[in-house]
Amino acid sequence: MRIDHLAIWVLDLESMRTFYETYFGATSNDTYRNARTGFSSYFLSFDSGARLELMQMPGIPYSQNDPFEQALGLIHFAISVGSEAAVDALTERLRADGYAVVGEPRRTGDGYYESVVLDPEQNRIEITA
Template sequence: MPHIDHAAIWVADLDDARDFYSHWFNGHANGLYENPRTGLRTHILQFTDGPWEERRTRLELMSRPDITALAERTGLGWAHVSFCLPGREDVDRLTADMAEAGVRIIDGPRETGDGYYEAAILDPEGNRIELLAADYSDDVALRPSH
């Protein structure tokens, strides 16, 4: 059955983004890939910690001079990426640690209207990341709106 292999994001500072995701989410980066013809530089980070170690989650960080210049004009990017933690206390703890370290917290931690418990932060490039507690029921997103 098909599944998502990885998500990718364009960044201006490849090393800073790699360090951020490695430090806060225990990502393990592969070697740097560089394409001298296009200027593309990438790192793929693999995340294996947590209750689903048999599943491999990957994030590709990409930088290319022409894309970076275009992004400054368009402001396009992903909506968010969500990292799952075992429970609410874990979301609270990581959010507090990040805030203390100067990471920008933009929302929460809180229970959302659809029943998730999450906090929202920004990475060094201003991309939204959600920290989600995994202790929600399978039907949480199916709740009727009020």
């Protein structure tokens, strides 16, 4: 078994698609639109085969989670960039482009080298080696 994809409700479908294409090398399918419900989505594919679904629909409420605090439930997902140098470089690129770095590059107790950033809609992403 394998996880096929994760999904995120978003406010700005286009800017979120552009963010993951620009910084993480995702490739997007054509937008899917359901005119009856107002639902729209993109599936973003990564070289590893993992996919991220970005979804938008009127009436979806804002998350009650604070992106700077930990809470029960799904809190982050990790994207491996292949090396410690790549973690450092991408973290600095995102910082320079105005994105929040909420966890500086570091070696964790379980052996990962990672940083934590927020995407344009405040979802936590671990960037790992």
